[in-house]
Amino acid sequence: MKHSNDEFSLISRFFSDIGRVGEPFSDETLVALGIGDDCAILRSSSGYDTCLSIDTLVSGVHFPENIAPDKLGYRCLAVSLSDLAAMGAHPTVFTLAITLPDNNIEWLEGFSQGLSSIARQYGIRLIGGDTTRGPLTISIQVHGLVPSGMAIKRSGARPEDLICVTGSLGDAGAALDYLHSDGSSVLLNDNVQHFLKRYYYPQPRITTGIALRGLASAAIDISDGLLADYNHIAECSGVGGLFYENDIPLSSALRAEKNDEALSLALRAGDDYELCFCISEHNFKCLRGDTLFDGVHIIGRVLETQGMIMVGDDGVEESLLPKGYQHF
Numbered sequence: 539m540k541h542s543n544d545e546f547s548l549i550s551r552f553f554s555d556i557g558r559v560g561e562p563f564s565d566e567t568l569v570a571l572g573i574g575d576d577c578a579i580l581r582s583s584s585g586y587d588t589c590l591s592i593d594t595l596v597s598g599v600h601f602p603e604n605i606a607p608d609k610l611g612y613r614c615l616a617v618s619l620s621d622l623a624a625m626g627a628h629p630t631v632f633t634l635a636i637t638l639p640d641n642n643i644e645w646l647e648g649f650s651q652g653l654s655s656i657a658r659q660y661g662i663r664l665i666g667g668d669t670t671r672g673p674l675t676i677s678i679q680v681h682g683l684v685p686s687g688m689a690i691k692r693s694g695a696r697p698e699d700l701i702c703v704t705g706s707l708g709d710a711g712a713a714l715d716y717l718h719s720d721g722s723s724v725l726l727n728d729n730v731q732h733f734l735k736r737y738y739y740p741q742p743r744i745t746t747g748i749a750l751r752g753l754a755s756a757a758i759d760i761s762d763g764l765l766a767d768y769n770h771i772a773e774c775s776g777v778g779g780l781f782y783e784n785d786i787p788l789s790s791a792l793r794a795e796k797n798d799e800a801l802s803l804a805l806r807a808g809d810d811y812e813l814c815f816c817i818s819e820h821n822f823k824c825l826r827g828d829t830l831f832d833g834v835h836i837i838g839r840v841l842e843t844q845g846m847i848m849v850g851d852d853g854v855e856e857s858l859l860p861k862g863y864q865h866f
Contacts (some may be wrong), residue, residue: 552650553664559630560634560661563683568630569665578665580631586683591621597674600854602717607645609738610676611652619660619679619742620759620811626690626751627682629660629744634667637675646741660744695756695775695816697842702813702822704743705833706789707764711807713737717827729791740811750815751821751829757815763806765846768814769860778841781848781858808860816840 540607554573561581571579595614597603605613615632622629634653638646657664662680711734719726726734745757750757758767764778764786768779783801792800817825825831841847846858 553634553644553667553799556654556664556842557632557657557662560567562628565630565663567665572660572663572665572714573612573667573787577756578631578633579680580665585686587620587686587689589625589627589682589684589689589785590679592619592677592679593673595622601844603674603694604718604771604806605738607648608652610656611649612656613644613738613740614676614678615653615656615662615739616742616811617761618678619656619659619744620740620761622680622682623743623747624757624759624813625682625684626688627684627756628748629662629680631663631665632657632678632680632729634664635669635725636667637670637672639672639674648668658743664742667784683723684751688814690747690750690754690757692756692758692771692774695771695777695840696818696839697770697777699755699816700822701779701814701838701840701842702770702834703760703764703787703814703815704835705741705810706802706813707760707788707805707810708789708792708794708796708807710740710809710811711763712792713730713809714807721813723840725821729795732789732791737809740809742811743783743813746813746830746834749825749828750813750817752816753824754815757813760808760810760814761813762808763861764814765805765860766808767770768848771814771816772844772846775840776844778844779838781838781846783848783850785835785837787837805858 552755559568569583570581593599601610601613619629620768666802709732713736716726716730716734747757756771760767786801786804788800788804792803797804846860848858849855852857
């Protein structure tokens with residue numbers, strides 16, 4: 539594909555110096571050649587496996603058309619980093635392909651600032667990509683490293699393992715009712731602003747995922763909803779799941795604003811980007827005392843029989859369907 543001078547100047551101005559590889563690695567040890575050639579060149583890392591994940595976000599489908607560019611820059615990388623967190627991988631580099639409706643300098647400055655902010659926060663470097671004209675679409679591929687054989691997969695859950703999640707659930711899903719008011723969010727109450735913050739600035743659980751290496755039997759990030767995403771673990775591992783209604787973590791904001799809808803949002807709404815992981819009781823005890831796991835909640839147990847069940851606060855069992863966000 540031939541590139542115009544405008545495209546080269548755009549890449550040079552807004553994307554040539556985003557992020558750095560964070561410890562225990564470094565730019566010098568991993569990146570032989572970054573942005574500026576037909577391909578980036580990475581050095582192999584002895585003793586490590588490379589984890590790759592790619593996400594495509596489309597305007598009006600995966601984010602609102604009126605989203606501020608800095609928020610979009612932050613969010614689109616956070617979504618991809620969350621996949622590395624679920625595997626216990628350490629972020630290293632990423633590539634970006636962006637389709638733009640026009641060459642809007644002010645928009646690009648904001649997008650670049652948001653992207654740079656989260657890249658610095660998580661120690662990941664932009665090493666290449668592509669730009670083209672068309673409806674706003676963003677594809678990011680992230681690379682991460684994990685010690686050989688230590689990646690946390692979806693397929694290792696065992697009966698009697700505990701089912702755990704990080705943080706509270708449903709807040710980002712609750713934000714969908716308020717995305718139209720992005721430009722006037724300062725006028726919204728504290729609870730709604732909390733929802734919008736959870737949606738626009740998800741926090742990939744990278745350090746938690748790394749700490750779960752060798753302890754968790756399976757993990758996944760919650761992007762499409764707890765039930766839908768845990769079902770991926772269940773199918774890959776050939777197991778089921780028992781959940782306790784009273785133990786599903788709901789924020790005070792979600793309880794206050796959504797009342798009877800709160801539990802459904804926690805179970806079925808996406809965009810939280812928390813981790814759901816399975817772990818033996820013995821290994822879970824190893825986490826106690828580590829402040830990194832203060833926000834982890836036990837919400838159920840892995841069952842040998844396939845299918846998902848919820849035990850209500852009245853002790854009655856209810857069968858659950860793996861409903862969540864549908865891509866098609």
